[in-house]
Amino acid sequence: MIVAEQKPMEEIAEMIKDFNKILILGCGGCVSVCLSGGEKEVGIMASALKMFVKNNQNRDIEIKEMTISRQCDWEYFDMVKDAMAEVEACVCIGCGAGVQGLVDVYPNVPIFPGLNTGGLAVGKVPGVWEERCAGCGNCILHLTGGLCPIARCSKHILNGPCGGSEKGMCEVDPKTIECVWHLIYERLKSIGKLDNIYKIMPMKDWSTSSDGGVRHLTREDMAKLDAEEEHKKNVELEKKAEEAEAAAKSQG
Amino acid sequence: MSDELKSGSNLEKVFKGGHFAVTCECGPPKGADIEVIKKKASYIKGKVDAANVTDNQTAVVRMSSIATSAILIKEGVEPIMQMVTRDRNRIAAQSDVFGAYALGIRNMLCLTGDHQKFGNHPRAKNVFDMDSIQLLDVVRTIRDEGKVNSGEEVEGGIGMFLGAAENPFGDPFEFRVHRLAKKIAAGANFIQTQCIYDMDRFKTFMKQAVDMGLTEKCYIMAGLTPLKSAGMANYMNKFVAGITIPQPLIDRIKGVEKGQQTEEGIKILMEQIEECRNIPGVAGAHIMAIEWEEKVPELVERAKLLPRPQV
Amino acid sequence: MSDHQEQVAVKEKPAEGFVPKIVAFTCNFCAYAAADLAGSTRTEYPVNIKLIRVPCTGRVDVVHLLKAFEHGADGVYVAGCLEGNCHFAEGNYWAKRRVRYAKKILDEIGVGSRRLEMFNLSAAMFGRFVEVANIMNDRITEMGPSPLNKK
Structure with missing residues (x-):
């Protein structure tokens, strides 16, 4: 939430x-x-x-x-x-x-x-919430064992853990921030998918995040009315253009 | 490793010649005072094969590493320009690489960079558009394929000897060598490690690297920092993430008089350099005498690493 | 800001004949019963303390504590069962946390956290009930009227 x-x-x-x-x-x-x-x-x-x-x-x-x-x-x-x-x-x-x-x-x-x-966070224990999703618009959780480095790594890196990972904690705040890359490593090990992080993860496409400008989400089956109206408008515009062309031809 | 030179830098040639390379650090001033750089250059000129120029290290604002590197070249010291992804996105990073090459810089160390929390502008927005591994990949692609990240061809290519850092002491330990492999696959020609104090762990790490054939593809330099006092040892052990100093080492420095602690720290460094030279796969030493550049000539001399090879 | 105001409040001589309005939220199973016992034994406690009987101090919310001040109280306290002896297992622990939270708000808005307190006692401890009433009455008398009541 x-x-x-x-x-x-x-x-x-x-x-x-x-x-x-x-x-x-x-x-x-x-x-x-x-x-x-x-x-x-x-x-x-x-x-x-x-x-x-x-x-x-x-x-x-x-x-x-x-x-x-x-x-x-x-x-x-x-x-x-x-x-x-x-x-x-x-x-x-x-x-x-x-x-x-x-x-x-x-x-x-x-x-x-x-x-x-x-x-976007989940409740850990009553009264304590922790961020889990950064809403980047291009989910990679299938590669990282279901743990998000964009939201949970202090440097949002895709090829971690960096050198600041010690005993499972992040150097940015070793008391409260877990090193998500350490967790990813352990998780991938336990599900037999370590290959995922032996490979280099390429640079992320940030255009799907807010870096690409304001994002819109459209469900066309729900937004149908607008689409139909737009279509009608387009038909009208085309018709007008054709008429104007015909008029120009008859004059010429 | 292929015989073809990537950039023809002094450092690359020293490695190629099979010599045990020596590098040090040269931190830019927290301002525009060129004299600081000139002074530091005068200490280290001819004493090391190349010097790392830090890029706003620990996120403290300093003169840019590109400008400082360019000044070092004029002063007769070969720079290893560090570049962090904390402060630049893929557009700025590639642009800076072109600029650096045009100014004569031939070695580059690709880093993700310390988090801004540790610096003097903790309220800054960080960039981290990419990480160190992706930056290596981007620069290697420019160098080897003549293409920027978008796939467009470059006007005039670059020759850059690419380096990266790796911390053998970060966790999870068993993954560290795999991360090293990723950096090499992404384009690292040489590696400088985080400060080594735990020799046993470093030896295990190097054995893994040799076994995986990584030392065939890349030159690994052992990162070493002299401990100036028991206080410094304690501080680094407690507060610097990813650095652990074994208790016997701290006790050894504590064991001598206050005035003699620095000398004891240097003695330890000499032993460490000697030990590293005998570890299979170690191709050089990166001596990080932080803000202690004037001491570098003595350290290199006492480690019997002078004169530096002319290549 | 609140500290400053509190200091001013303490330094100022209490208004002549100032009798603070104090509201006490008392648990049915302990403090309220103790008050009853105090009455039966004819032990006196300050008359300017208005008791509000609650089924458990766990019923007392932050908003109740604030409303008391908003409507003119100079001091407020919550009196619940001894820790570990709550009739509803842990209602008094809830109250303790809420009092702590409300204290933060009181400091923030400049009323001052010392005007709010939490006490624990049992039904038999009528002596302690009287003692607590006097502690709060003395403290608030010394502090003077709530800054909200001066305006």
């Missing part, structure tokens, strides 16, 4: 310093599961923010609290229509995608991020 953590109160208070009536909008998706942006956290943030503002900006603010099922799907945004009309600004505590989903739908309301989004 997508993990995130709350921004410092001081930073959020600075964002909303010109507003008196605010909506704090939570998300019932990933950030609820990682305890940073769900209904409960909306309550905590609302209370803490009110007190912070009173204490540091010497004023009272009114905060509306709401949480929608997901902030990454347009069909849920309609539910906050009335609330958005009432408030002067919104602090969104979904992931970065959630903030921008709202921005698309409510162009006239200032919308601020209340969280710092931290990647």
